[in-house]
Amino acid sequence: MFFLQTDTSGISKLMFIGTMGMLTMAIGIIVFVIFHQRKVIRYQAQMKQLEAEKQQILLQASIRFQEEERQRIAADLHDDAGPLLATARLYLNENLVNQEKAQQLQSIFSAKQIIDDAILLIRNISHSLMPPTLKNFGLESATNDLFQKISGSGSLNASARFHDYRERLKVEQELLVFRIIQELVNNIIKHSNAGFIHLTQNANANFIYLRLHHDGKGIVQAEFDKLNQSAQGLGLKNIASRIKVLNGRIFFEIDASQTYYKITLEIPKQGIIHNIFFIRILLYGKPTPVSD
16 A cells, blocks of 8 residues: 555656646747747848848939930930031021022031931930830841941950740840840950850740850859949949849859850740839830830
8 A cells, every 4th residue: 555655656746747847848849939930030021121122222223224324315415416406507597598509508518417417326326225126126136236246346256146036025125135135245345355255045935045155254143243232333233123124033154164154144934014114114214005
């Protein structure tokens, strides 16, 4: 009887200790879960804040690019077209009717030449906004034309080859992609001391891929991300903002052989239409009706 009471007392103590241990463990798990959830919530809040800051940087870069482009156009019109038209007006003033016929013809001819120069200047400004080859024939023709002109200059060997571009992007999207290609090529020509630039285009069911290869000095992804976050590198910010509008991605890497650099643009075929409104604001400075 004594041994039975001792065993019962020992079992009760063990059960009590076990219960307290399980309770402590449960409390610990609850505390851990609560702490972890709070940590996850803080992390998600930080990520949202970083994404918002990134979006703000891209938007500011886009606005800055747009304003610089407007200022450039305004300066070209004011400094070049303005004086030409003012000079033409001098030849066509009210005294023209009082001049001798031969002098009248000479004044009209001089004014015509000046007006022709002004028209050519304005046409060049217009072409810088929307290259006629791109407008009339599309991205493939405009890119080939760009690379032919670069190669024809003799500065370096440039070539472009489109393998699968049967499904064209919208005009606004093609212009953004073309501007990205222009910016990348200009950076390569200015900073890389490359001997060749080669562009290839491929596609699958969901994406269009454009790859630029060159043998000059280049950057890898970590350097691009760092420059894109800094106050410098407006050209790279313009590239990043255009890529963002297109819902695309860009990758900078060096070949395994360490002999050339590769830049890859990944542009989705679908999922871009909802950004057309923003694209038109970015390109033209004001919204225009979307007609699909």
